[in-house]
Amino acid sequence: MDYFLELFFSGLTRGSIYALIALGYTMVYGIIELINFAHGEIYMIGAFVGLTVAGVLTSFGFPATSIMVLASMAAIVYAAAYGYTLEKIAYRPLRSAPRLSPLISAIGMSIFLQNYVMLAQTSDFISFPSLTPEFAFLDKYSSTIGSSDFLIIVVAAVVMVLLTLFIKFTRMGKAMRATAQNRKMAMLVGVNVDQVISVTFIVGSSLAAVGGVLIASHIGQINFFIGFIAGIKAFTAAVLGGIGSVPGAMLGGLILGWTESFCTGYVSSDYEDVFAFALLVIILIFRPSGLLGKAPIQKV
Amino acid sequence: MEGLKKSLLVSLWFMFLTLPIVGVFVNTIDDVVIWRLERVLYVGICTFFLSFLWRFMISKKEAGAKRDEETGEEQISAFGKILANPSFYYPLLAGVLVFALLFPQLFSMYQVNIMISALIYVVLGLGLNIVVGLAGLLDLGYVAFYAVGAYSYALMNLYWGVNFWVALPIGALLGALCGIILGFPVLRLRGDYLAIVTLGFGEIIRLVLENWGDFTHGPSGIANIPRPDFFGLFTGLSNSIHFMYYLMIVLVIFTIFIVNRLKNSRIGRAWQALREDEIACQAMGIDKVKTKLMAFSIGATWAGLVGVVFAAKTSFINPASFTFLESAIILSIVVLGGMGSILGVILGALVLMLLPEYLRAFSEYRMLVFGATMVLVMVFRPQGLVRDVRKKIDIAAVRKALGGANE
Numbered sequence: 001m002d003y004f005l006e007l008f009f010s011g012l013t014r015g016s017i018y019a020l021i022a023l024g025y026t027m028v029y030g031i032i033e034l035i036n037f038a039h040g041e042i043y044m045i046g047a048f049v050g051l052t053v054a055g056v057l058t059s060f061g062f063p064a065t066s067i068m069v070l071a072s073m074a075a076i077v078y079a080a081a082y083g084y085t086l087e088k089i090a091y092r093p094l095r096s097a098p099r100l101s102p103l104i105s106a107i108g109m110s111i112f113l114q115n116y117v118m119l120a121q122t123s124d125f126i127s128f129p130s131l132t133p134e135f136a137f138l139d140k141y142s143s144t145i146g147s148s149d150f151l152i153i154v155v156a157a158v159v160m161v162l163l164t165l166f167i168k169f170t171r172m173g174k175a176m177r178a179t180a181q182n183r184k185m186a187m188l189v190g191v192n193v194d195q196v197i198s199v200t201f202i203v204g205s206s207l208a209a210v211g212g213v214l215i216a217s218h219i220g221q222i223n224f225f226i227g228f229i230a231g232i233k234a235f236t237a238a239v240l241g242g243i244g245s246v247p248g249a250m251l252g253g254l255i256l257g258w259t260e261s262f263c264t265g266y267v268s269s270d271y272e273d274v275f276a277f278a279l280l281v282i283i284l285i286f287r288p289s290g291l292l293g294k295a296p297i298q299k300v
Numbered sequence: 301m302e303g304l305k306k307s308l309l310v311s312l313w314f315m316f317l318t319l320p321i322v323g324v325f326v327n328t329i330d331d332v333v334i335w336r337l338e339r340v341l342y343v344g345i346c347t348f349f350l351s352f353l354w355r356f357m358i359s360k361k362e363a364g365a366k367r368d369e370e371t372g373e374e375q376i377s378a379f380g381k382i383l384a385n386p387s388f389y390y391p392l393l394a395g396v397l398v399f400a401l402l403f404p405q406l407f408s409m410y411q412v413n414i415m416i417s418a419l420i421y422v423v424l425g426l427g428l429n430i431v432v433g434l435a436g437l438l439d440l441g442y443v444a445f446y447a448v449g450a451y452s453y454a455l456m457n458l459y460w461g462v463n464f465w466v467a468l469p470i471g472a473l474l475g476a477l478c479g480i481i482l483g484f485p486v487l488r489l490r491g492d493y494l495a496i497v498t499l500g501f502g503e504i505i506r507l508v509l510e511n512w513g514d515f516t517h518g519p520s521g522i523a524n525i526p527r528p529d530f531f532g533l534f535t536g537l538s539n540s541i542h543f544m545y546y547l548m549i550v551l552v553i554f555t556i557f558i559v560n561r562l563k564n565s566r567i568g569r570a571w572q573a574l575r576e577d578e579i580a581c582q583a584m585g586i587d588k589v590k591t592k593l594m595a596f597s598i599g600a601t602w603a604g605l606v607g608v609v610f611a612a613k614t615s616f617i618n619p620a621s622f623t624f625l626e627s628a629i630i631l632s633i634v635v636l637g638g639m640g641s642i643l644g645v646i647l648g649a650l651v652l653m654l655l656p657e658y659l660r661a662f663s664e665y666r667m668l669v670f671g672a673t674m675v676l677v678m679v680f681r682p683q684g685l686v687r688d689v690r691k692k693i694d695i696a697a698v699r700k701a702l703g704g705a706n707e
Binding site: 029033035037045048049051052053054055056058059074078081082085089090093094097098100101102103104105107108109110111112113114115116117119120121122126127128129228232235236239243270271273274277278280281284285288289290 | 313316317318320321322324325326327328329331333339358361432438485486488489490492493495496497499500501503504507508511624628631632635636639664665667668670671672673674675678679682683
């Protein structure tokens with residue numbers, strides 16, 4: 001039972017991170033129908049900004065708690081800024097282009113950003129300071145759940161609730177839903193679509209940065225390539241849940257996390273990714289639009 | 301003055317963006333912080349000037365788009381006009397062919413080797429063009445079929461000593477078979493769901509190759525794959541590389557011929573109809589299942605075929621050659637060159653494959669430039685380098701030819 005719980009929580013931790021990144025994919029897809037391949041790189045840049053800010057603050061002798069807060073804030077702000085700039089340079093000029101063109105520009109951006117960070121920083125793994133405080137009340141359960149796992153799960157849950165509230169109740173959230181349903185109609189009723197798209201990129205990128213800082217401090221090392229794998233996995237999660245659907249991305253992330261964790265624990269760690277993709281294929285065969293996605297109605 | 305202010309803001313913004321990544325390096329082992337603020341300044345100065353260029357180019361592109369809209373027709377470039385004229389086209393084609401044939405005599409072995417890789421990508425691009433460009437099925441796992449071809453030769457040679465010429469058709473057949481196996485479950489999926497499943501399929505193949513160590517030798521790969529042998533001729537390294545080069549030229553010409561014939565055949569038109577509108581296409585009596593499976597399997601055949609050539613050329617393969625990045629690059633060849641256009645795909649492959657090689661002067665910056673080029677080409681030429689010319693039928697002219705009988 002202990003082993004099961006350990007796997008359960010490690011799957012939940014992983015799944016929460018996947019879900020955080022998947023939300024960025026799904027929101028962008030919902031609004032402009034683009035697979036933002038550079039999203040994983042935004043996550044990686046978030047982690048790197050967190051690292052440098054934490055390093056600088058440590059050298060100035062700041063206390064540990066304020067380092068954690070300030071580094072995460074900086075990571076979020078920078079990831080949002082990068083996401084905003086990315087959209088302006090690589091996607092906005094392509095609004096009316098053929099469907100595959102923005103995809104290629106996204107792949108190009110992804111290659112560019114990876115190499116940019118590699119050249120500016122380093123191609124080796126760098127160790128990431130553990131920013132997580134130790135929670136004393138978790139000592140009893142230390143075999144099943146660690147402090148950083150706990151922090152990731154709680155932060156992810158809080159962020160997702162906030163996001164849901166934002167989309168449901170704010171003016172901007174309403175505009176986002178309207179744009180996702182029908183961009184032209186939204187424009188006609190006075191929604192500033194360009195602004196909505198920018199905000200979507202900013203929100204999605206911030207979520208990715210939260211995930212990046214949390215997981216980097218959990219694992220303890222980062223390099224310029226981490227965004228790639230995380231991006232593909234999160235994209236899988238988004239599709240699993242039904243791309244374009246916000247609760248779908250959360251559900252997809254968790255399912256993917258648990259699948260990987262249990263398969264690694266009970267079957268074999270070599271084939272972890274094979275299970276993840278096989279699950280995706282099986283689910284899509286039976287539900288071609290993902291778990292919570294709506295099948296598009298075709299009118300002839 | 302307005303532009304100056306804008307550029308200043310842009311450069312300040314980029315200096316802000318690059319500050320924590322370029323400006324600071326934290327060595328967490330020794331706890332040393334290295335400041336490199338001068339580099340941030342360079343970034344600022346560069347972006348200040350680049351932003352002028354960017355705005356100029358964007359305004360030029362928009363003016364072009366407006367002109368197209370006003371005149372109601374697309375502007376054909378001078379290059380396009382030359383190509384449309386047969387008296388230029390055929391000599392040009394002959395010139396290219398002569399150059400291609402003389403290439404190994406004129407250039408060093410190193411250059412010939414690079415050219416062989418580029419030609420391999422030409423065939424891959426043309427193969428993927430069938431799936432993506434003609435049939436409109438977004439395939440992000442195309443490299444899986446390439447891997448199937450390469451591994452089928454390597455493994456058959458390792459265990460049974462099968463030679464290159466036998467492996468070539470078998471590799472192509474196995475590729476086609478894998479295309480059908482992948483095709484069946486994804487028939488119901490559309491658009492981006494299809495993309496992710498094909499991506500997953502590609503990754504599954506790679507992971508199996510990596511982890512099934514007893515059979516495939518895992519990540520360490522298979523070495524000493526023999527080069528093709530042609531009745532005992534062309535022995536020695538230099539001769540066999542020249543032979544590979546001419547083999548690829550033949551293969552490229554063969555592929556161009558087949559793809560060109562396919563494009564306007566019954567099945568080719570069915571693919572294009574399916575791409576444009578699935579429902580209307582079914583209403584016209586086209587079997588969707590058969591047509592889609594044909595696209596997947598014919599596309600995969602080329603990948604399997606050149607996979608065998610690739611294994612023979614490098615004489616060493618491992619799963620690291622078949623990552624998602626390869627699929628992405630092959631897709632970029634198709635889109636960058638101009639979807640559906642054969643000439644475009646060839647140009648795209650040559651540009652994308654030769655660019656990183658000749659950018660070696662910039663050594664470590666080459667992938668940075670490569671990524672930036674992809675973005676810039678897409679921003680300024682979203683339809684690709686060469687636009688696919690659709691066949692148009694002038695209805696008025698047809699009526700006239702029929703003598704107005706239908707009016």
